[in-house]
């Protein structure tokens with residue numbers, strides 16, 4: 001049973017976030033560990049269309065977490081209780097063990113691949129040219145493949161004559177394939193888009209994922225938002241975003257990129273999470 005202070009703090013924070021989403025479309029939370037943001041979202045009970053989970057890769061840079069799989073299975077499971085869709089990113093060897101352990105109520109919608117040809121690595125042997133992304137959804141979650149139809153296909157659809165509605169894994173040229181080809185943001189490639197974040201994803205890659213899964217003006221939650229790529233796509237597409245990152249430096253990077261200030265809500269967050277801790 002929540003205490004009155006936590007109930008009041010939850011209500012107030014929900015309102016602050018809603019006002020910000022209404023006003024600018026982007027709510028940046030103060031820097032927080034991903035498990036804490038997840039607890040916060042559970043407490044807020046805001047319906048989220050899509051959770052974008054793009055963790056550090058557990059390969060040294062960004063730290064090594066011994067129980068990485070169990071830790072992220074728990075985050076994915078909890079995200080599935082308040083979002084329709086969950087995307088989970090990593091290198092294929094990181095993602096592979098998750099496929100057999102997708103937590104209910106989520107189901108696998110698709111294994112997506114981001115393919116790039118311009119990895120500047122000079123290691124001998126196989127040069128990495130792909131990132132993997134699991135697309136998981138709850139039963140009945142809506143997809144928006146019609147957004148990728150060209151004029152001709154839209155016309156046919158209007159007349160009820162479109163024989164194949166392109167799905168997320170369709171190979172019809174105007175829809176996103178499950179392999180998205182887009183260059184790494186490195187060197188002179190995507191120079192204007194580069195923010196200096198060491199593992200920034202290209203907007204064009206996130207654009208496909210979010211257009212396929214987010215309702216008009218729907219909300220995306222990204223708890224490891226890095227340079228704010230999710231926010232940049234949401235702003236361009238009329239979606240809304242709740243962003244957070246564990247790093248103060250990268251939170252500042254998102255603020256600069258998106259022209260938004262982090263919400264000054266640390267007191268409210270403490271009041272909510274203190275209560276969660278006490279009742280755990």
Ligand SMILES: C[S@@+](CC[C@H](N)C(=O)[O-])C[C@H]1O[C@@H](n2cnc3c(N)ncnc32)[C@H](O)[C@@H]1O
Pocket residue numbers: 032033034035054055056057062197199200201202223224225226227228229230244245246247250
């Ligand atoms: C792969 S990057 C995300 C990049 C982002 N998608 C972009 O396009 O800029 C992972 C992010 O997780 C953040 N991070 C690392 N450990 C974290 C933690 N325990 N809780 C929350 N964020 C964390 C890092 O600061 C980093 O920005």
